[in-house]
Amino acid sequence: xNTSIEKYNVxxxxxxxxxxxxxxxxxxxxxxxALQFTEDTDYSKLLNSLLFTIAGQMSVNNAFVIILHExxxxxxxxxxxxxxxxxxxLLKSIExxxxxxxxxxxxxxxxxxxxxxxEGKSANFLYKLLxxxxxxxxxxxxxxEILGILAIGERVNKIDFEPVETDILRALVNSITPFISNTxxxxxxxxxxxxxxxxLNSVKHGLFIFDKNLKLKxxxxxxxxxxxxxxxxxxxxxxxxxxxxEFIFTENTFPGWTKMISxxxxxKTKKVLKNLKLNNGDQDMIFNIAINSINxxxxxxxxxxxxxxxxxxxxxxxxxxxxxxxxxxxxxASSIAHELNNFLGLILGGVELTxxxxxxxxxxxxxxxxxxxxxxxxxxxxxxxGLMDYTKQQTTKSKCSLNTIIEDVIAFLTVQKRYDNVNIxxxxxxxxxxxxxxxxxxxxxxxxxLNNAADAINAQQNEFGQIIIRTSQDENSLYLSIEDNGEGxxxxxxxxxxxxxxxxxEHGHGYGLVTCxxxxxxxxxxxxxxSTLGEGTTFTLxxxxxxx
Amino acid sequence: MDKNKITYKIINDDAANITAGHTLDNSNVHxxxxxxxxxxEKQYKYIIIDMTALEFISSAGxxxxxxxxxxxxxxxxxxxxFGASDDVKHIFDILDLLDYLVILPDKxxxxxxxxxxV
Numbered sequence: 001x002n003t004s005i006e007k008y009n010v011x012x013x014x015x016x017x018x019x020x021x022x023x024x025x026x027x028x029x030x031x032x033x034a035l036q037f038t039e040d041t042d043y044s045k046l047l048n049s050l051l052f053t054i055a056g057q058m059s060v061n062n063a064f065v066i067i068l069h070e071x072x073x074x075x076x077x078x079x080x081x082x083x084x085x086x087x088x089x090l091l092k093s094i095e096x097x098x099x100x101x102x103x104x105x106x107x108x109x110x111x112x113x114x115x116x117x118x119e120g121k122s123a124n125f126l127y128k129l130l131x132x133x134x135x136x137x138x139x140x141x142x143x144x145e146i147l148g149i150l151a152i153g154e155r156v157n158k159i160d161f162e163p164v165e166t167d168i169l170r171a172l173v174n175s176i177t178p179f180i181s182n183t184x185x186x187x188x189x190x191x192x193x194x195x196x197x198x199x200l201n202s203v204k205h206g207l208f209i210f211d212k213n214l215k216l217k218x219x220x221x222x223x224x225x226x227x228x229x230x231x232x233x234x235x236x237x238x239x240x241x242x243x244x245x246e247f248i249f250t251e252n253t254f255p256g257w258t259k260m261i262s263x264x265x266x267x268k269t270k271k272v273l274k275n276l277k278l279n280n281g282d283q284d285m286i287f288n289i290a291i292n293s294i295n296x297x298x299x300x301x302x303x304x305x306x307x308x309x310x311x312x313x314x315x316x317x318x319x320x321x322x323x324x325x326x327x328x329x330x331x332x333a334s335s336i337a338h339e340l341n342n343f344l345g346l347i348l349g350g351v352e353l354t355x356x357x358x359x360x361x362x363x364x365x366x367x368x369x370x371x372x373x374x375x376x377x378x379x380x381x382x383x384x385x386g387l388m389d390y391t392k393q394q395t396t397k398s399k400c401s402l403n404t405i406i407e408d409v410i411a412f413l414t415v416q417k418r419y420d421n422v423n424i425x426x427x428x429x430x431x432x433x434x435x436x437x438x439x440x441x442x443x444x445x446x447x448x449x450l451n452n453a454a455d456a457i458n459a460q461q462n463e464f465g466q467i468i469i470r471t472s473q474d475e476n477s478l479y480l481s482i483e484d485n486g487e488g489x490x491x492x493x494x495x496x497x498x499x500x501x502x503x504x505x506e507h508g509h510g511y512g513l514v515t516c517x518x519x520x521x522x523x524x525x526x527x528x529x530x531s532t533l534g535e536g537t538t539f540t541l542x543x544x545x546x547x548x
Numbered sequence: 549m550d551k552n553k554i555t556y557k558i559i560n561d562d563a564a565n566i567t568a569g570h571t572l573d574n575s576n577v578h579x580x581x582x583x584x585x586x587x588x589e590k591q592y593k594y595i596i597i598d599m600t601a602l603e604f605i606s607s608a609g610x611x612x613x614x615x616x617x618x619x620x621x622x623x624x625x626x627x628x629x630f631g632a633s634d635d636v637k638h639i640f641d642i643l644d645l646l647d648y649l650v651i652l653p654d655k656x657x658x659x660x661x662x663x664x665x666v
Binding site: 018022025026028029032033035036045048049051052053054055056057059061062063082083084086156157159 | 573574575577578581606607608609610611612614615616617618638639641642643644645647648
């Protein structure tokens with residue numbers, strides 16, 4: 001019996017068994033890694049698992065992996081290390097260039113640092129690897145593209161790596177690379193999802209996304225707050241997921257909303273529903289709702305509902321409206337004071353004359369003066385009656401005669417200097433019915449139109465200025481027109497007439513016609529403008545007539 | 549009770565004991581690493597791993613000790629493994645780690661190795 005041969009065989013078999021066991025361990029590790037990569041989405045944890053597995057399999061203390069961003073090897077890399085590379089500055093400082101990438105494209109096997117044959121800027125990379133005692137380095141290859149690089153430190157048992165071991169490492173890395181790629185994509189998708197959720201939640205409008213069956217897919221924070229404002233018992237956004245629109249915008253809280261919105265959704269068009277009101281128990285709230293439908297995957301449709309709480313805006317508009325009235329009042333204050341002084345001068349003079357005639361005992365002249373005084377006082381009374389209550393907040397309508405309002409306003413105006421060269425004529429249809437209007441607002445409307453007409457006439461320096469006010473009525477409407485022979489309005493300016501701050505006057509503020517437009521809207525009236533430059537302008541208002 | 553649960557106990561200012569569960573692989577290697585790292589950060593020099601219940605250790609499980617052991621050795625300590633079954637020891641053997649890692653038969657030997665009077 002040849003004992004030396006027998007000894008050699010036993011050792012050889014033991015060594016072969018060890019390699020087989022090591023391969024089996026690698027296969028087991030690979031299977032477990034693959035399973036983990038398909039079940040877990042924590043990218044950092046997964047890469048750590050890969051590194052710990054490789055550390056165990058290759059008997060090393062230290063390993064790291066750098067994942068590259070496509071098309072950009074020098075920035076935004078994702079890196080992960082264990083052992084001495086865990087918090088190593090090396091990983092943050094590594095810059096990969098085309099030389100390194102090209103090297104690994106042509107050498108997909110893990111290589112020792114000594115085997116790296118790269119030039120140029122890459123020398124710095126090589127120096128850092130040597131300094132950090134990197135032993136083996138290899139690429140993570142997927143579809144001939146370099147997804148990243150993996151490196152390990154020196155073996156703990158100081159035994160050189162056998163070719164079979166680098167093959168195991170290569171097999172492990174190549175097998176797991178597609179999973180890394182997928183997980184990286186999942187992570188990117190997850191980040192994009194978080195990013196888009198942050199964007200949704202930073203939008204100050206309420207955003208509701210419904211699917212084709214009008215079930216809620218997504219709601220942002222502002223949307224949830226709108227619902228919370230009227231449904232205080234709502235606890236979380238997640239509880240609303242997949243809930244039907246009719247349960248989101250319930251009929252008793254959002255009357256008519258679901259019907260209106262769903263109709264637009266069915267048409268798959270873009271539409272804005274304005275000034276939808278609801279009451280949250282404490283106050284009226286006003287919303288504008290924009291509806292848009294988007295298609296994806298050719299067949300699926302989502303409906304994007306954007307809800308803008310315009311309550312505060314509307315309140316501001318109302319306040320602006322009131323401020324405009326005060327502004328008008330301020331502009332008019334000086335001329336009113338002037339006119340009142342005129343009246344008071346006349347009255348004072350009349351009183352003094354009467355006093356003289358009383359002393360002289362001339363009763364006939366006294367009576368005559370008192371009549372004139374009464375007439376002036378009446379004029380003054382009508383003048384002051386023509387002034388509106390500017391401080392009123394709301395439109396208060398009552399049955400009024402439009403003709404009477406016109407006559408009162410004219411009485412107030414004719415004594416103003418602005419009308420010195422203006423002859424105001426009326427052609428008022430005595431058959432028109434009293435209509436539901438806010439007499440103060442209509443008076444203000446008339447004032448603005450008439451003042452503008454007078455200014456247009458004065459700007460024309462027309463000594464024979466003329467304003468004609470007409471009223472008429474048909475079955476459904478009552479018409480009021482104001483015609484002047486002033487300078488007229490250029491065509492391109494007509495569309496801007498009712499915009500804020502639009503004025504053609506040197507000292508104008510542009511609020512007058514905006515106020516008029518607001519009053520017209522308050523009365524559901526319509527306005528038509530006809531103007532010829534150099535000849536004059538006619539504004540025609542059409543008020544709806546309701547028949548009791 | 550979770551058979552793979554990893555628990556730890558502080559022995560004294562220098563040493564702590566970690567008890568492994570039935571398996572140590574990808575599923576719980578992070579837990580093991582987190583505990584070891586936390587104890588190392590608190591300057592426990594000796595981390596004694598009780599492997600009495602451990603039936604299976606994967607490459608990742610081995611990697612957990614390899615990836616952390618140097619930190620203990622840098623501060624004059626070590627990671628001491630004891631109670632490993634033959635199957636577990638075989639894994640360390642095929643990876644040529646029996647001489648690198650301190651693998652002792654039982655708790656007493658492990659404690660003596662650490663010169664502990666516990």
